[in-house]
Amino acid sequence: MTDTTSAPAHAMPFTAPTGTRHPLPAPELGAAVRADDRAHVFHSWSAQSLIDPLPVAGGSGSTFWDYEGNAYLDFSSQLVNLNLGHGHPDLVEAIRHQAGRLATIQPSMASDVRGELARRIAEVAPGDLDRVFFTNGGADANEYAVRMARLVTGRRKVLSAYRSYHGATATAISLTGDPRRWANEPGDGSVAHFFGPYPYRSAFHSSTPEEEADRALAHLEQVIVLEGAETIAAIILETIVGTNGVLVPPPGYLAGVRELCDRYGIVYIADEVMVGFGRVGEWFAVNGFGVVPDLVTFAKGVNSGYVPLGGVIMSPWIAAYFDERPFPGGLTYSGHPLACAAGVATFEVFERDRILEHVRDLGERIVAPRLAAVADAHPSVGEVRGRGLFWAIELVRDQGTHEPLVPFNASGADAAPVAAVAAACKRAGLWPFTHFNRVHVAPPLVIAEEELAHGLDIIDEALDVADAHLG
Structure with missing residues (x-):
């Protein structure tokens, strides 16, 4: 352009x-x-x-x-x-070229396009998040983010919003708040749900966006206390709620979630599977709210789904936990070269155009x-x-x-x-x-x-x- x-x-x-x-x-x-x-x-x-x-x-x-x-x-x-x-054409050519020189490689080996894509993601990620674990899509990205949070905190419970969708795999569907969860229960019994802000249909009888943010945060803190703060590993939130309403958080809400997580020692996971990579005019939607989560999950727009790809971006303190402890998880196609080649091409197109x-x-x-x-x-x-x-x-x-x-x-x-x-x-x-x-x-x-x-x-x-x- x-x-x-x-x-x-x-x-x-x-x-x-x-x-x-x-x-x-x-x-x-x-x-x-x-x-x-x-x-x-x-x-x-x-x-x-x-x-x-x-x-x-x-x-x-x-x-x-x-x-x-x-x-x-x-x-x-x-x-x-x-x-x-x-x-x-750029994504198609990147996949074609990569297939011609190295179509696949196991994740335990180093790949040039995998490393380059991880570096590029780290460069635009919020705050100091700088390490990427690649997955095959958004659901398993959320699964692995929760696993990381549980391991580093030694806690089990996760809180998520009722108006949410986090994927259809075992823990992800339990995190999901919308009716797609119902037929899949019982699921992960260590998930509890709460009401996020929704000014148009306020559960808190708010009259302004600011009041909605304050009351939604007070409600979330009540849930934290009543569920037992010392039992909660993570809060996972779609930065902007996707399928369940395109709900843009009111001013101060995400900053308040960050403060609650800091106060109670809870990991903040930002689900950016739908809104990451430019959907709202930011590399990651959370960048537009001045908040730095501990973990960010992504998929979809990272390479427009031309080859399945997702991942978790983690803060240095979470990555450091696994410096001398093996991370108990992996995927055969983690960081697949064809998917990563399309991801690198995506960055080039975003910047050029x-x-x-x-x-x-x-x-x-x-x-x-x-x-x-x-x-x-x-x-x-x-x-x-x-x-x-x-x-x-x-x-x-x-x-x-x-x-x-x-x-x-x-x-x-x-x-x-x-x-x-x-x-x-x-x-x-x-x-x-x-x-x-x-x-x-x-x-x-x-x-x-x-x-x-x-x-x-x-x-x-x-x-x-x-x-x-x-x-």
Whole structure:
């Protein structure tokens, strides 16, 4: 980019306009893909006979398309991981080049790209965090962060927020506060949950963000005391809550969590799996709050998921604990060279194309005012909130009472109003991210201003469907 108002030159290499048909549709291939999928693939979080996954033929930049030739603006970045978009040439070339010279190596050996990526991550990590343990994704990053905290403190218990998602593996799903945890219980019995700040739906009857922060911190301290501070190894928090609402912490909250952790000898783990690597215009979201955790977990945007990769960044005091004690854990594919090569390329693209500046500019200049106008125009919109290219539109039946458009954890007919909004978006050529009563805005960070504006226009029109469901 030559300035912060234009997209990188590679942001839109696919030239078919969004909402049009791909020039080379191949429905017979799509039918074969669908047949194999339905016969043999078991999908996550799904009742298998009730789904019909879209066969995807390809993607480029902020767009992907199916075998029928229908193109979609990807306003979910797949699972909020495709930060540099589909088919980024630099990432593809980095993987190709690495595969040609050293496709894989065991984690007990040193790898140039693994070491370089760890160094680059350390250079942008908060405070003095400077050592990286690589994992295969976000869930196992959180698993290992908790293991580290338990080992260095000699304590077992971990606190996490109700409105959270930390992964689907054993301890990670126990840490998760949302309903995906329920069917997986009993899980790790050493996890307790608390209410984080949520000014729009305050559990503390707060009237200002500052009051919400103070009362949420007082509540957290009560939980610490009642659970037994001397039993608590860690508090894990999504810096900005992701799937469960794009909840930006009010001023002073994260600093207060840091102070509580220091006071009671608790490890502070920042889960940056979704918001790390530029999603909100910072390398790590926590950098924007002036707080230094003890451990930071990451995945997704570190290499846009081109090859699975995650990790834990640790403070020197935690790393030093294992100087003469073996760390009891490891993964065959930890720091896989192909994944790390794409990670190194990600840093190069971010720096060359000023991705952080691009995200901050689009968030402040385009998304924030446009969503404010959307909120004013639609009685179904209760609140819009977010930073950078990470926003939520909260849909309600009544703006005064804040009654959600669909109930918490709704499914089937109860979830129909939001499902109808999603369907309207897809018909118009946009693939949305919806969860419960919200529509999230999370496009690739390389999105062009014109694409972003077009996508927001589609959402604006689709919200007429939500308005029609109001009593």
